[in-house]
Amino acid sequence: MDYDLSRLGEREFEHLSQALVLAALGPGVEVFGDGPDGGREATFEGGVNLPHRDGRGRWNGFGVVQAKYLRRPGDTASGERWFAAQVKAELEKWLEPDSVRVKKGRVPDYLLMTTNVVLSPVAGGGGVDTVDRLIESYAKRLGLRDWAVWHYDKLCRLLDVHDGVRRTNAGQIVLGDVLSQIHDLLPVDPRRRESAASAAKALLEGQSDRDAACPYKGLAAFTEADASVFFGREQLAARVVGRLSRSHAEGRPLVVMGASGAGKSSLLAAGMLPALRQGQLDVAGSEAWPRALFTPTGDPLGALAAAVAAATRRSADGLAGQLRADPDRLAAWLGEDARTGDLESPPAGADRCLLVVDQFEEVFTQCTDSAARQAFIDAICAAAACDDGSAPAAAVVIGIRADFVAHLAAFPQLRAAMEAHPVLVGPMSSDELRSAVEQPAAAAGLTLELGLVDRLIDDLGPRAGRSAGAEASYEVGQLPLLSHALLVTCQRSAGTHLTLAAYQATGGIRRAVASTADDIVARLDKDHYDTARNLLLDLVQIGEGTDDTRRRMPLARLLASAPDPQRTQRVLTELAAPDARLVTIHEDRVEITHEALLRAWPTLREWIDSDRAGQLLRQRLDDDAHAWTEGNRNPVHLYQGNRLTLAAAHGVPQSLSVLVRRGV
The missing domain is CATH 3.40.1350 (Trna Endonuclease; Chain: A, domain 1)
Known part of the structure; x- marks a missing residue:
């Protein structure tokens, strides 16, 4: 970029x-x-x-x-x-x-x-x-x-x-790139362009890594930079590294799966990557391999090309298009002289690479181009393969939600990987949970009131159905709720001592997220409340036979299509504030911080379920309309016949009123 x-x-x-x-x-x-x-x-x-x-x-x-x-x-x-x-x-x-x-x-x-x-x-x-x-x-x-x-x-x-x-x-x-996108979306509307640009500037210049003293991430995942405060998953991280060694030797991707909220993203970024950097993979020189951790987005080939280019410090101009035509090109590209086109010597071991594809389910939920999906999967599997006896070009790790694992069966290479050495991210034991709470606090110089950790573990509740005498473990998928409750406890506690009273004021693990979210929207007037509702619905991908997921949206597109960009900016600021963190602004994109919000906040759940069919249709129309505008208004993207009749019956989404309505 x-x-x-x-x-x-x-x-x-x-x-x-x-x-x-x-x-x-x-x-x-x-x-x-x-x-x-x-x-x-x-x-x-x-x-x-x-x-x-x-x-x-x-x-x-x-x-x-x-x-x-x-x-x-x-x-x-x-x-x-x-x-x-x-x-x-x-x-x-x-x-x-x-x-x-x-x-x-x-x-x-x-x-x-x-x-x-x-x-x-x-x-x-x-x-x-x-x-x-x-x-x-x-x-x-x-x-x-x-x-x-x-x-x-x-x-x-x-x-x-x-x-x-x-x-x-x-x-x-990053602001310049976002402003350029807004200009492209609003080429003939200077007043709205100026309003959207002003909103983007206010949003991006207001972003910072605040609350750095608190080691708990709330709904956000741990990153590699957070490895020093990531505890409780040491054994599982070692298991992932061990199985990656076997999968890499056999020429297959490693599949890491688990329920939403089980901690897959944190495990891969803050657990596995630091372990690999320390040389724990049983492959000589692997500690120096370039590593690319990315999510597929709606353009998996583009995301892949950008990630490997950044990791290997090389230019990947045109690589996405080449991969679409020839997926095997990725393995060849990684194996080429890594000095090509670079200003300096590449990292040691740059002829091999580590590819970590997190949130792999986006290949199925956000990518609507089946040819691009197939080419992406073929490319990463070819990079992991060692069919001719030579070393694979890359070690590949896939992180995917368990409810999307069945989708992998349609692809022979991924089905084989699933049958070989998969890793299931399950619930944490009570000892692991205690470590995940106590050790980050100690690392950050915080103290915990006596009884607070026991109360947290009690509130999580042991998993039902465990056999008598078995070690207590806890329902998978609750880690974001625990982390959010700890974050708010941190914010409510005075000084560096986290108290039971501060934790109780959050509403507890099962209510902390909903309490925070309700408090945020309750302080909005009606216009801002309606904007928050529409904005959050835009950030939810309605599932078709699967659970709903997050929908990552370009910031420029959100602001350019908003009826009032300034109001949208103010709402985004509230939702992304340190005392909320319900949404995350990643430079030029916006997303709900974690899918746990979709389950833990009844108000959002009610908004989603009130008109699922209509919301799904409006999202399709929104995506298709933007594909039309970005494709120079090619008539091939226009609705006709029954498709047009069905869309008209539900009405044109308000978010399209500025960009598309005049051309439809």
Whole structure:
């Protein structure tokens, strides 16, 4: 994805560079605050996660990070000349024996420079190769052992990979893309375009990782960045890694299944991925494999191409289209020379990759293109295969809701994977639950009132039907409710001591979500209440023979199609607030934070069930209408005959009134 770095100022760009260096290079990086810093935004000492350009292992020594920000980048050529001049000036300063940086600091062994300028990667293009030759001409005199330049394209790829940094800066770096989408959706309506753009700006610039001191995630899943506060699933994570080793050796994907709310996403991201990074997979070099964790969305081939490109630090231009025509192309692409098209050496082991496809059910609920669905499944299975005796191009893990497992039987490769080494994410034992509550609190410096953990476990209630003498376990699917109750308890408790009184004020595990949601909508006036109802219904995918699921929607589309974008923005702000977290804004997309909300909040359940058939038809019309507008209003997308009659009988959804009604 391309990001709008032009909205950053010099200081903000320095902060972004520091955050990316911390995330990408690992421990040992020291960052410096604003103000004079002797020509450095950060330094590191010892080994860091950056390979030598000639393949001689990883950087290991004293390094300096410098950021160079051009406030108004013009054409590529002028930007390249500006950056080259900046680099030369910095190198000259390191050669001046009387300079402050030499007297008070150290000449680095390694130099990493970041810039928002675009540098041409083409040999002889005056970009990357020019800067490389320039630094090389100083390297011997300075004693530089190696150097790297992270320019605009590289920074975008790093932002794709490090979602925590991307989320923190979303209001500045993602906004431009959302505004462009709004412009495309409302090309001839400047007043509405301005209103929707203003709403998007307010939403994205208001996003931040607040309540960082609370280790409980509420309805949200744990990510790899939360591994330090993820407890209770250590044994299951080890089982997943063990079975992945067997599945990979046999050339099959590994299927991890469980009920909604069982904790599959958290297990894969915060349990399995850190274990693999620690080298627990029984495959040499696997700890250094690039890894891509993604969800299929309505465009699984596009999501796959973007994920592997970000993970392997390579360009995947046109890969989605190639996979549609030839799914085997993914395995070949992963096996190609990983240096192709990259600015620097790729990660070690980049000829093999880990693909984790979470929420695999989206292939069936959100993707309406059967050919794309088949090509996606064929591509990931071909990447996992070792039919010719060679090592698979990728280790593949699929996370799927248990009620969608039957869909896998229609695909022979997935059916075989299901029959081989599946992992069932079941209910946690009482000891695991106790660990999941107590240890995150200890890691975050929180204390728990005596009796609080026992009360939480009692309120969960042991699973009915267990045999006498068996260890108590608890109904699968309740973990989001427990986590939300703990989050609200955290927010209601004074200081760092979580109390029974604060927990009781939440309404308890079974009422905390509904109580929070009811409180949020109760403070809305009628217009905002109606907007919240319509918005939440837009974010629910009505099931056909399966349970209802979340429906991820582009933020630009929600705002552009809303009757009042400003009101929609205010409602989204309320629903995504730290004391609510009912919906999550992922940079340019919006979704209900967890499907547990669909079960645990009676008001939403009532809204859904009041007109299921009509809601399903309106969602289909909404999707088809947007496919029509995005497809240059091709008549092939227009309704005719009985289909048109049925749609007209239920009325045109209000969300389509601005974008489509005038053309229908």
